[in-house]
Amino acid sequence: MGKKKENKETSIDAVEYYNITMNILFSIISEPYYLFHFLSFFSYFSIRLTTSNLFSAQFTQNLLHRELQAVVAFLTLSVVKMVKEETWDGFIADMLLFAKIFLVGISLVVDFHLALWFMLTFLVIYLFTQQPSYMGLGASTQLTPLQLETLLTEGGTSRFWLVEFRSSFSSSCIRTSRILPELSITFSNKNISFGVVDLGLFPNTAERFGISLGVPDQLPTYILFENAEEISRFPEMHSSTKSSDITKKRLCRHFELDKHLLDYIGGK
Structure with a gap:
C-alpha cells in the first residue's frame, strides 16, 4: 500500500516537472x-x-x-x-x-x-523586446477605468477593493506582476475583492488617483478602497519605498489582509 502511494506521488512529481519544462520551452519559443x-x-x-x-x-x-x-x-x-x-x-x-x-x-x-x-x-x-508580465489573474479582476469608476461611484458586491495600478511597460511592475494575483487566491472573499488597472493602456487615469507616471517608484501602486473611499495605499505618496520593497508579506501586513480574512470568517 505504501509502495503504491509512493509510486503515485513520484508520478505526480514527474508530471509536474514535465509541465514546468514544457512551459519554459514554450516561453522560449513564443x-x-x-x-x-x-x-x-x-x-x-x-x-x-x-x-x-x-x-x-x-x-x-x-x-x-x-x-x-x-x-x-x-x-x-x-x-x-x-x-x-x-x-x-x-x-x-x-x-x-x-x-x-x-x-x-x-x-x-x-x-x-x-x-x-x-x-x-x-x-x-x-x-x-520586453520581459512579459505574469498573465494569470488568480481571483483578481482586470479593470478598465470606467469599470473602476462604476465600482467606486455605484458600489459593488464587495465592501473592500484592493486595486493594483501598474504599467505593462514598467520593468518593476513586470517583476511584481504575480504578487496581487497570488494574494487574491488566498484572501479574496465576499468582503474584499482584488483588481488590476493597467496605466500603460490608460495613462490619463493616473492623475485621478494621485499617481505620477514620471516617478518610477510610484509604480506599481496598491490602493485599498472601502465603500468607494480610499483608506490606504502602498507605497504612499512621496514615500522612499522602492519597487524592490514590494513583497506579498509586506502588502499583507500593510493592508491587514489577515484581519480582513478573519473578519469574514467571523461574520463581521
Missing part, C-alpha cells in the same frame, strides 16, 4: 524576449566551438579556466537570488542580467570585437 536571449547565449557556444582551433593550447586553457569561474559565480548568484527573490519573474530578470554580464566579460577575454557585438545585441533586445 516570447521574443526569451527567444532572442536564448539565441544570443547559444551563439557564444557556436562561436566557441567553431573557432577553438584558432587558439593556442595555453590560451584555450586560460579561457576554459575563466569560463569555469564564470559558471561557478553564476550558479552561486542563482542560489542566492533563488532564496531572496519572491517571484519567478524577478528571479529570471536577475539571472538574465547576470548571464549577460558574465557573457560580455568572457567575450572580452576572447576578443574585444566579440564583446562589442554582444553588447550591441543586448541593447537591441532591450530596445525592441
Whole structure:
C-alpha cells in the first residue's frame, strides 16, 4: 500500500516537472524576449566551438579556466537570488542580467570585437523586446477605468477593493506582476475583492488617483478602497519605498489582509 502511494506521488512529481519544462520551452519559443536571449547565449557556444582551433593550447586553457569561474559565480548568484527573490519573474530578470554580464566579460577575454557585438545585441533586445508580465489573474479582476469608476461611484458586491495600478511597460511592475494575483487566491472573499488597472493602456487615469507616471517608484501602486473611499495605499505618496520593497508579506501586513480574512470568517 505504501509502495503504491509512493509510486503515485513520484508520478505526480514527474508530471509536474514535465509541465514546468514544457512551459519554459514554450516561453522560449513564443516570447521574443526569451527567444532572442536564448539565441544570443547559444551563439557564444557556436562561436566557441567553431573557432577553438584558432587558439593556442595555453590560451584555450586560460579561457576554459575563466569560463569555469564564470559558471561557478553564476550558479552561486542563482542560489542566492533563488532564496531572496519572491517571484519567478524577478528571479529570471536577475539571472538574465547576470548571464549577460558574465557573457560580455568572457567575450572580452576572447576578443574585444566579440564583446562589442554582444553588447550591441543586448541593447537591441532591450530596445525592441520586453520581459512579459505574469498573465494569470488568480481571483483578481482586470479593470478598465470606467469599470473602476462604476465600482467606486455605484458600489459593488464587495465592501473592500484592493486595486493594483501598474504599467505593462514598467520593468518593476513586470517583476511584481504575480504578487496581487497570488494574494487574491488566498484572501479574496465576499468582503474584499482584488483588481488590476493597467496605466500603460490608460495613462490619463493616473492623475485621478494621485499617481505620477514620471516617478518610477510610484509604480506599481496598491490602493485599498472601502465603500468607494480610499483608506490606504502602498507605497504612499512621496514615500522612499522602492519597487524592490514590494513583497506579498509586506502588502499583507500593510493592508491587514489577515484581519480582513478573519473578519469574514467571523461574520463581521
